[in-house]
Amino acid sequence: MEKPPERTDKHVAVVDTPGDERSAWHAALSAAGWTVTCCDTADAATDQLERAAPDVVVAEIGLQPTGGLELLKVIKARRLRTRVICTTREHELGNVLECLRGGAADYLRRPFEPSELVRAVDDAAAATPDDESIEIDIGEMGWIELQMPSSVRCMRRLDKFFRLLYESEVVPDTLEEISLCFTEIVKNAIEWGHRFDASKRILLSHMLFQDEIVFKVQDTGAGFDIGQMLDEHEDLIAMETEREAAGKRPGGLGITLVAGLMDSVIYNATGNMIIMSKKIYDAG
Amino acid sequence: MTRAEQLVHDEPGLGRIIESIEQIGSLPTIPAAAHRAMVVARKETSSMREIAEVISQDQALAATVLRVVNSAYYGLRQRIGTLPLALTVLGVREIINLVLGVSLLSVFPASSDSELFSREALWRASAQCAYTAKRLAHSVGLGRLASEAFLGGLVHDIGLIILDEYRHDEFIETLRSARQTGLESIAAEMDRLGTTHASIGAWLAERWAFPEPLVEAIACHHDPTKSSWQPPLTPLVHLAELIVALQQQAGTVEEAAAALEADPTWGRLLSLGPPVRQPPSTIGMLEQVCEEIESAALILGVASSSRR
Numbered sequence: 001m002e003k004p005p006e007r008t009d010k011h012v013a014v015v016d017t018p019g020d021e022r023s024a025w026h027a028a029l030s031a032a033g034w035t036v037t038c039c040d041t042a043d044a045a046t047d048q049l050e051r052a053a054p055d056v057v058v059a060e061i062g063l064q065p066t067g068g069l070e071l072l073k074v075i076k077a078r079r080l081r082t083r084v085i086c087t088t089r090e091h092e093l094g095n096v097l098e099c100l101r102g103g104a105a106d107y108l109r110r111p112f113e114p115s116e117l118v119r120a121v122d123d124a125a126a127a128t129p130d131d132e133s134i135e136i137d138i139g140e141m142g143w144i145e146l147q148m149p150s151s152v153r154c155m156r157r158l159d160k161f162f163r164l165l166y167e168s169e170v171v172p173d174t175l176e177e178i179s180l181c182f183t184e185i186v187k188n189a190i191e192w193g194h195r196f197d198a199s200k201r202i203l204l205s206h207m208l209f210q211d212e213i214v215f216k217v218q219d220t221g222a223g224f225d226i227g228q229m230l231d232e233h234e235d236l237i238a239m240e241t242e243r244e245a246a247g248k249r250p251g252g253l254g255i256t257l258v259a260g261l262m263d264s265v266i267y268n269a270t271g272n273m274i275i276m277s278k279k280i281y282d283a284g
Numbered sequence: 285m286t287r288a289e290q291l292v293h294d295e296p297g298l299g300r301i302i303e304s305i306e307q308i309g310s311l312p313t314i315p316a317a318a319h320r321a322m323v324v325a326r327k328e329t330s331s332m333r334e335i336a337e338v339i340s341q342d343q344a345l346a347a348t349v350l351r352v353v354n355s356a357y358y359g360l361r362q363r364i365g366t367l368p369l370a371l372t373v374l375g376v377r378e379i380i381n382l383v384l385g386v387s388l389l390s391v392f393p394a395s396s397d398s399e400l401f402s403r404e405a406l407w408r409a410s411a412q413c414a415y416t417a418k419r420l421a422h423s424v425g426l427g428r429l430a431s432e433a434f435l436g437g438l439v440h441d442i443g444l445i446i447l448d449e450y451r452h453d454e455f456i457e458t459l460r461s462a463r464q465t466g467l468e469s470i471a472a473e474m475d476r477l478g479t480t481h482a483s484i485g486a487w488l489a490e491r492w493a494f495p496e497p498l499v500e501a502i503a504c505h506h507d508p509t510k511s512s513w514q515p516p517l518t519p520l521v522h523l524a525e526l527i528v529a530l531q532q533q534a535g536t537v538e539e540a541a542a543a544l545e546a547d548p549t550w551g552r553l554l555s556l557g558p559p560v561r562q563p564p565s566t567i568g569m570l571e572q573v574c575e576e577i578e579s580a581a582l583i584l585g586v587a588s589s590s591r592r
Contacts, residue, residue, distance in 0.1 A: 047448060078350075114465070130465075141330065141331055141332040141335075141376055142330070142332055142333060142334075143331075143332065205331055207331070207333060207368070207372075208333065209333050209336050209337075209368040210333065210336065210340070211366045212339055212366055212369075214368050214372050215367060216372070236375075263365065263366075264362065264363075264364070264365060264366075264369055265444025266360075266362045266369070266373060267362075275369070275372055277366065277368065277369050277372070
């Protein structure tokens with residue numbers, strides 16, 4: 001184990017085999033004001049957990065005999081406040097889902113710039129416990145179902161995971177458009193469906209079909225009649241301003257953008273669930 | 285013993301008819317994609333993606349389903365352009381039953397009309413029965429059975445088509461004797477054939493691996509007391525057929541309501557739904573249900589224009 005430099009009150013443990021990469025991360029994190037402990041194995045890191053209580057653990061998934069995902073489970077089982085960032089040399093969709101399900105703060109594919117790690121560690125440390133309480137399930141008929149608190153930070157984290165899940169299946173431009181629509185609709189649910197009440201949860205389901213991706217986003221707030229709104233207003237900007245002034249869901253510009261980028265946008269009768277779909281084409 | 289065998293074991297003529305149909309050799313089959321979709325949907329581990337892929341293998345079938353989904357009947361404000369979206373919005377059960385329904389209509393085209401039997405008229409009545417059964421399911425608080433009731437209504441008389449296709453002369457003779465003697469046609473079938481269209485239809489439905497409640501609804505639609513009532517699909521189909529028949533008799537709605545209330549199945553079915561504070565009147569329900577009969581033309585029109 002490398003000797004920790006002079007301690008600050010922010011503590012990160014890096015769990016990976018020794019080498020140039022680990023040294024570069026160590027240097028970058030120290031320079032950013034972090035106290036860094038390096039562990040060669042997950043077991044060594046587990047021993048450290050109670051004693052040193054690091055704010056963040058950066059753990060390599062491929063470590064033998066125990067990997068980063070197992071360490072993540074131990075940390076969550078012990079209900080520690082320590083945030084976990086998983087790194088990997090071998091990107092696998094199953095691991096992305098495991099990280100999300102296990103409550104990892106981030107998932108980083110190697111190689112990456114040390115500055116990216118510093119950003120991820122800073123972000124992870126700033127997250128509240130709410131931000132990580134995403135529940136993930138394989139629902140009926142194979143839908144991937146997620147429940148997330150109404151927080152913008154959580155939405156960003158989820159957006160990143162979505163991109164990782166679909167980047168090998170969807171061409172970059174299409175992925176960008178889908179991500180834009182996804183965040184737009186979730187933001188709408190956070191702001192107008194739940195009025196930034198992080199205790200209220202948003203339900204997201206998605207499924208990748210052969211050549212089409214379908215999303216369902218549902219909040220528990222009062223819905224709105226998008227069809228009627230668009231029928232009644234020709235000037236969307238005026239409508240948005242008017243609705244916002246009246247304290248209602250604006251739904252105009254954002255929804256129009258989404259309707260333009262996705263192939264289909266369908267609302268349920270009460271207007272608080274939206275189904276979006278877009279044809280995708282294999283990136284390969 | 286299969287469910288169909290349990291229900292029809294005392295019919296002496298069924299074995300003979302089945303044997304003769306099998307000797308002809310080419311038993312009608314529903315499109316492979318529709319059949320596979322049904323089988324895949326029944327597995328607990330299946331995903332919606334798999335179901336979409338299976339149905340999409342038959343492009344004509346997929347296109348027909350989308351046309352029905354986008355018809356005025358469903359009243360969706362936005363157009364559903366793809367099968368994944370149709371599955372997402374309407375659900376797997378609704379789409380699978382629609383797939384089977386439009387497939388059946390393509391298996392037996394409306395030809396071979398005689399003075400006594402018209403396939404076209406039978407399909408029209410069956411489609412009316414399908415929409416009626418679906419609406420009825422909602423009206424009596426059994427909405428969870430709505431899409432099965434739709435399919436049950438559509439296929440309940442499939443045995444008549446089998447008889448017309450494979451035992452045409454014998455079948456027409458049976459109908460003639462029913463007309464002459466004033467017997468109900470099901471009694472005339474038992475009399476002359478030693479079996480009924482209900483039993484033959486149930487046998488075919490079992491060969492097609494249709495779900496058991498559907499086999500039962502076909503076998504027992506003339507006598508729901510023989511069915512298990514679990515789920516109560518047979519009574520829905522039985523009453524839907526009665527309602528369609530009453531509507532064709534062009535009596536007053538009061539007369540139809542009285543006839544419906546006189547059927548013991550009606551009272552028993554009403555007692556199954558969730559308790560409601562003010563139960564709707566039979567007349568009110570009948571009026572609601574009869575509106576659906578108009579929708580029957582939709583599925584028939586779509587299916588006949590896509591027939592291959």
